[in-house]
Amino acid sequence: MMKSTEIFSARESKEMEDILSRYEASASAILPLLHYVQSIQGHLSEEALTFVAEFIGVPHVRTFEVATYYTMLFTEPVGRHLVQVCRNLSCHVNGAENVLEALKKELGVDVGKTSDDGLFTLVEVECIGACDHAPAVMIDEDLHRKVSEDSVNRILGSYREKV
Ligand code: FES
The missing domain is CATH 3.40.30.10 (Glutaredoxin)
Incomplete structure (x- = not known):
């Protein structure tokens, strides 16, 4: 599994840990985590989706499904x-x-x-x-x-x- 510090700063990794800790079931953190990652990177790259899936222990396809279902999440770069x-x-x-x-x-x-x-x-x-x-x-x-x-x-x- 990729470490969060390989693609996120220490502060960002800490924030992700904090978000995860707010949920009893880690899978419930999927939307807030994807939203947070998008706020950092502008969109959800394949690498980011794979990372979040591993981070919360769900199949990779789950983050792809969520990211492509919600109109406020983007898997391609967007404008400013x-x-x-x-x-x-x-x-x-x-x-x-x-x-x-x-x-x-x-x-x-x-x-x-x-x-x-x-x-x-x-x-x-x-x-x-x-x-x-x-x-x-x-x-x-x-x-x-x-x-x-x-x-x-x-x-x-x-x-x-x-x-
Ligand atoms: S219909 Fe509710 S904001 Fe447009």
Whole structure:
């Protein structure tokens, strides 16, 4: 088995041990561990998925299944900013499709792709809990409410300035 210190710093390894210790059954730590590893590495590489599986003692295929099931986990590199457009009912009936089209046009990408400058990855997600402010878009940890086609440019601009 690979040691955590072979691919993670001592601080990161300690954090992973801490996460694992919060769960009675080590397999229950799979999602928080994958989420943590992704926050460090930007995505979940095959090496990272193999490591986490061995770390918690589950078959390798289990981490691959989880990583490919959840839309917030990525097995391929993503852009610096993750743009998540809600596609559920409230957002859909309030113009999410128009917002998505405006984002695709502005970023020059289709859903699931990363802009040429490497700054933004565009994805569609299920309800993000802001139905009363539909259509809603999450960018990284920021929730944008009542987004319109006209506000897309301004919103993206604020992230471009953060570079
Ligand atoms: S339906 Fe879009 S946030 Fe709930």
